[in-house]
Amino acid sequence: MIITYFAWAAAITGFCALAMVGRLVAGPTIPDRVVALDSINTMVIALMILLSLLYDSVVMVDVAIVYAALSFVGTMFIARHVEGGV
């Protein structure tokens, strides 16, 4: 059944998001940590979409839209702060 493959894809995506936390903790400079955080946000959005199919809830996709917008704002703000503007 094809839904099993979607479950495996969600598992691998979640594993990737967890594995990126290592770079978030150990990154030598601040931009490294921002890159890791941005990638984790992208992976969480992909995971939410896969889980919304698996759990049959469209609400999770709407949450993913809002999460994408908020993570974009957060990334821009941290970049601005690193740059020295704020």
Next chain:
Amino acid sequence: MEKAALILLSIGVVFNFLGTVALYRFPDVYTRLHGTTKCTTFGSIFTSAAVVVYAIQMYLRTGEGRFATLSVHVVLVILALLISNPTGAHAIARAAHRSGVLPKHAVVDRLAEDHRKKGGVSV
């Protein structure tokens, strides 16, 4: 038709995993940004496209409205990713260069030369 969703899903998962590997294996922040952001954006778009294809196929088979709703909303998420992710990556790279983090093995730094020539922001 089921094969199409499966192929899209496989491409997306492989690229997401390669993005994770790139985050660990590259030497400095610019190469990490290059590998990770492109790979995760590409992979996430492909896994979302797999969900769209599967939902459209289920809608055509069963005729339930929730699958149509799911596919339309996932297309909205793909548009949001497509706009917001490259913009964020560009902002991070610009902020990293301005905050003094230099490429590790680079011989020339054309952006710093350009700034120096214009006499603008000191990098």
